[in-house]
Amino acid sequence: MDAFMQAAIAEAEKGLAEGGIPIGSVIVHRGRIIGRGHNRRVQQGSAILHGEMDAFENAGRQPASVYAESVLYTTLSPCAMCSGAILLYGIPKVIIGENQSFLGEELLLRGRGVEVEVLNDPSCVAMMRRFIASHPQVWNEDIGQD
């Protein structure tokens, strides 16, 4: 598998080890990771630090020219908030580990010209399925459903 998706999965696993929701993300500029992140709802009591948002935050303030040449990797299909961040900053390409556990705003992204690639990687699917089965409430809270 692509080393960058492996890095996103490593972030998800780090979150899981912390007792959190196992979703990870990295932002890659010209072949170099400029931001890594994972969901911090449980760990920090955060309502906004989804994996992708955490990666944006850890990448820090970047000029539009950097975002325009970046690719965002995420282990799970991005929700409306994270898709909105992708649109705000003009990220042109998003690579998604899987969209079977949760289908985010892929249509919105594609409709705005973002290239979206879905790997449906079995290890990403298995990680989310296990977490959702064992922690349905925190998962539903994370997607605004509970």
Added chain:
Amino acid sequence: MDAFMQAAIAEAEKGLAEGGIPIGSVIVHRGRIIGRGHNRRVQQGSAILHGEMDAFENAGRQPASVYAESVLYTTLSPCAMCSGAILLYGIPKVIIGENQSFLGEELLLRGRGVEVEVLNDPSCVAMMRRFIASHPQVWNEDIGQD
């Protein structure tokens, strides 16, 4: 003016006094403010703490039932990221100070059934116009344009 929009403006003014971008927001549940926030790009070097996002974060982890009865007030039309957060959490109503300095994703919000009210309050417009004129670069960075 509505006391909640006044509270959002007070947040924007607090941000301005800190040297930041003057955009503020409050989230109101059943007539009580549960989260206040202002843009923290300059103050914290944050790429994700727009005023609305900061208000969501300060409101903390909330169940869907609370968001479903909440109104978000923001001094400026919400960008794609903040609109995405509004959609993620199912906020049914958004009251916007002004959309003349920046027109966010109001159409997307309305298209998803969110009630959007735009006040076009002259004090909100004047605050943003002054800031944008004196700090064009940080403003453009904040909306992914520079």
